[in-house]
Amino acid sequence: MTRNHDLAPETLAAQALGFVDPENKALVPPVHYATTFERPPGGIGSSGGPGFSYSRNDNPTYTQVEALLTRLEGGADALVMASGMSAVTAPFLALAPGDHVVVQNVMYWGVRRWLKEFATRWGLEVQFVDASNLDELRAAMRPGKTKLVWVETPANPLWGIVDLAAASEIAHAAGARLAVDSTVATPVLTRPLEHGVDLVMHSATKFLNGHSDVLAGALITGVKDEYWERIEAVRRDLGTVMGPQEAWLLLRGMRTLHLRVAKACENAQAIAEAMQRHPGGQPCPVPGPAGPPRPRGRTASDAGRVQRHPVDPGGRRPRGGAGRHAADDGVSQRHLARRAREPGRAPRLDRGPGHAGAGRPDPAGGRHRARRRPGPRPDPGARRLRARGRRRPPAAHPARHPA
Numbered sequence: 001m002t003r004n005h006d007l008a009p010e011t012l013a014a015q016a017l018g019f020v021d022p023e024n025k026a027l028v029p030p031v032h033y034a035t036t037f038e039r040p041p042g043g044i045g046s047s048g049g050p051g052f053s054y055s056r057n058d059n060p061t062y063t064q065v066e067a068l069l070t071r072l073e074g075g076a077d078a079l080v081m082a083s084g085m086s087a088v089t090a091p092f093l094a095l096a097p098g099d100h101v102v103v104q105n106v107m108y109w110g111v112r113r114w115l116k117e118f119a120t121r122w123g124l125e126v127q128f129v130d131a132s133n134l135d136e137l138r139a140a141m142r143p144g145k146t147k148l149v150w151v152e153t154p155a156n157p158l159w160g161i162v163d164l165a166a167a168s169e170i171a172h173a174a175g176a177r178l179a180v181d182s183t184v185a186t187p188v189l190t191r192p193l194e195h196g197v198d199l200v201m202h203s204a205t206k207f208l209n210g211h212s213d214v215l216a217g218a219l220i221t222g223v224k225d226e227y228w229e230r231i232e233a234v235r236r237d238l239g240t241v242m243g244p245q246e247a248w249l250l251l252r253g254m255r256t257l258h259l260r261v262a263k264a265c266e267n268a269q270a271i272a273e274a275m276q277r278h279p280g281g282q283p284c285p286v287p288g289p290a291g292p293p294r295p296r297g298r299t300a301s302d303a304g305r306v307q308r309h310p311v312d313p314g315g316r317r318p319r320g321g322a323g324r325h326a327a328d329d330g331v332s333q334r335h336l337a338r339r340a341r342e343p344g345r346a347p348r349l350d351r352g353p354g355h356a357g358a359g360r361p362d363p364a365g366g367r368h369r370a371r372r373r374p375g376p377r378p379d380p381g382a383r384r385l386r387a388r389g390r391r392r393p394p395a396a397h398p399a400r401h402p403a
């Protein structure tokens with residue numbers, strides 16, 4: 001049971017939509033570990049029953065977080081999934097082989113790779129464009145054949161911005177749907193459905209959960225139609241559901257979403273400004289006043305600024321380059337934070353043992369001794385990037401791919 005009339009989004013998230021347990025008045029929703037549910041004589045959902053049958057179809061713990069996501073995005077329905085990648089791939093798998101899709105060329109590398117290596121082999125015709133260039137986007141559309149336009153804004157890793165309202169007009173004029181990966185913006189900064197977008201996707205592993213302890217994805221639709229039913233069927237039939245415990249953790253993580261995103265924006269702005277003042281600095285690609293000039297237009301994502309994770313005083317491409325390595329080294333040598341590739345992760349200030357907010361205690365004590373300590377470095381993946389071309393060093397827990 002929820003009581004949430006006219007509450008602000010911050011309050012809705014903080015109170016899990018105002019949940020109150022109808023039986024015992026608990027204010028925190030339970031986790032439903034059940035995989036199977038009693039079927040009423042008339043069938044699932046008959047006589048006003050709750051409509052659950054099997055957790056690969058649905059589970060009350062998913063529906064709690066889905067209801068919150070639907071509300072925050074202003075949508076008609078939501079689905080939570082096992083990962084961001086399962087939420088990305090479902091809308092493509094709900095199409096048919098032979099369909100044409102238009103996709104942004106600079107975006108999260110895992111999605112690009114899946115489209116190039118799997119979706120094309122499966123039969124989709126995938127065309128990559130610079131979606132921030134509306135003329136290029138318009139020129140790529142094939143009326144009647146293009147079924148989906150997929151953009152990411154701000155786009156990982158260069159934080160390019162797409163004008164969502166203009167892109168949705170272009171997609172709709174050709175009879176296609178527009179889907180947006182809104183992982184970085186979150187519903188705190190952008191509500192894409194209000195700009196004509198049909199489908200919103202999140203890697204909820206990032207800002208939505210915000211604590212680096214849940215892998216999760218989400219899709220939110222503006223309308224419940226036959227395409228949405230096919231997406232639901234992809235989740236059900238491939239079994240890309242998340243576990244109930246993860247769904248519960250996601251709902252709990254989202255209680256602080258608005259506070260975390262506001263703080264991340266503040267920090268990003270401060271870092272961007274500091275980098276501009278730095279003698280070797282160049283504009284940092286943070287969307288907002290401290291960043292480089294962006295294309296003009298009704299940019300849905302310029303409602304706020306976003307966190308940028310790897311600090312790069314060179315302000316160049318996050319992969320490679322002396323500026324990037326200097327930044328990585330500077331951050332880790334000063335023990336400011338653990339190096340990791342994950343926007344929206346929980347802060348891990350690493351300022352020494354026993355310090356409030358400290359990460360793993362450092363048995364070697366002070367900074368200098370810790371730096372000289374023999375043994376594997378904490379992030380072999382980053383070392384591999386520096387030693388590109390050379391063989392990867394063995395690692396106890398290899399960081400396989402940056403997120």
Ligand SMILES: Cc1ncc(COP(=O)(O)O)c(C=O)c1O
Nearest residue numbers: 083084085108156183203205403
């Ligand atoms: C923008 C974006 N979309 C999708 C994904 C994939 O999400 P997940 O790692 O939860 O599968 C990521 C992961 O980093 C991402 O940054």
